[in-house]
Amino acid sequence: MRSLITINCNQWNLYRLTVDKLGDELALLGNGHKEVEMILREWRQIVVSIFQLEPVRKQSYFSVKGMLVFSLFIAACCVSTNHCLAQKRDIPSNHPYVPVLKLAYAGLEALEQVKDYEAVLTKRELIGKRLTTQQVKIKIRQQPFSVYLKFREPFAGREVLFVQGQNSNSILAHEGSGLAAIIGTVSLPVNSREAMKGNKYPITMIGLENMLDTLIKQWELETQFGECEVKYYPNATLGNVKCRVVETSHPTPRKQFLYKRTRLYLDKETNLPIRSECYGFPARVGDEAPLIEQYTYENLRINEELTDFDFDRKNPNYRF
Numbered sequence: 001m002r003s004l005i006t007i008n009c010n011q012w013n014l015y016r017l018t019v020d021k022l023g024d025e026l027a028l029l030g031n032g033h034k035e036v037e038m039i040l041r042e043w044r045q046i047v048v049s050i051f052q053l054e055p056v057r058k059q060s061y062f063s064v065k066g067m068l069v070f071s072l073f074i075a076a077c078c079v080s081t082n083h084c085l086a087q088k089r090d091i092p093s094n095h096p097y098v099p100v101l102k103l104a105y106a107g108l109e110a111l112e113q114v115k116d117y118e119a120v121l122t123k124r125e126l127i128g129k130r131l132t133t134q135q136v137k138i139k140i141r142q143q144p145f146s147v148y149l150k151f152r153e154p155f156a157g158r159e160v161l162f163v164q165g166q167n168s169n170s171i172l173a174h175e176g177s178g179l180a181a182i183i184g185t186v187s188l189p190v191n192s193r194e195a196m197k198g199n200k201y202p203i204t205m206i207g208l209e210n211m212l213d214t215l216i217k218q219w220e221l222e223t224q225f226g227e228c229e230v231k232y233y234p235n236a237t238l239g240n241v242k243c244r245v246v247e248t249s250h251p252t253p254r255k256q257f258l259y260k261r262t263r264l265y266l267d268k269e270t271n272l273p274i275r276s277e278c279y280g281f282p283a284r285v286g287d288e289a290p291l292i293e294q295y296t297y298e299n300l301r302i303n304e305e306l307t308d309f310d311f312d313r314k315n316p317n318y319r320f
Helices: 019-028 033-052 058-087 097-111 179-183 208-222
Strands: 004-007 015-018 116-127 130-141 146-153 159-163 170-174 186-189 229-238 241-249 261-267 273-279 291-302
Touching: 097 208, 097 229, 097 241, 097 261, 208 261, 208 273, 241 273
Parallel strands: none
Antiparallel strands: 004 015, 116 130, 116 291, 130 146, 146 159, 159 170, 170 186, 229 241, 241 261, 261 273, 273 291
């Protein structure tokens, strides 16, 4: 089914949805049911947005509704099927990643009990040839997926807000000082050049669950190969937090390995993931492995009962 559905309305710009987009993305992400569920949640938000559109031509409305319901039904079937496949995935019982994944899955189980949280996020990302560092105060709510960021450094005072299903699924942002602050709050698509400037991933990929899901998907794929080494650091510390750290590495660059070395830090008390690190393969033998990305969540406070007001641009504590 290769048709393009277009919804016309007076208040919105042209809205385009490809029916086969869901199937294509499901096929690409077929190895991990968590990613499939993420796409399904996004499509549910699209349905909600469509139902809020006025005016919508009756014929287009019902054709879109029927098409989306059908697509969501297919997605639900894929989630169920993919979950069964994940359970039956042929991971060699003696592969060194088996205990690694056991720890990571335990972290996912711990995250299932977390509805929202606040933290200080320090992220270091290699963008182009430059290693960048940002530190932000972050608030995240899982349902609907909502993010509030206040930058500490650089760009002190910058605020960013994203709520899935609102503002056309775009971010709201403003600078904290300088000439750019005069412009005020702007709305930007999450994947736009402006929103992605200085970032490796869009805001929809931020957070503890996304961080851990990414590592799990990487490790599950790598269980099909050898040359995988593992180290454990059961009594590590990160600041004042006692951690379990697991490190995976590969002695030789191969096309199937994204990184030479990957580390996951789990809070010993809560089992929550609080840092991930990925290092690339060095350009020359004997050189240090370069840091590609690192995400650290400090001062983590979970289940703070964050409300819609915490993600509302009208909140008087914000400057949108």
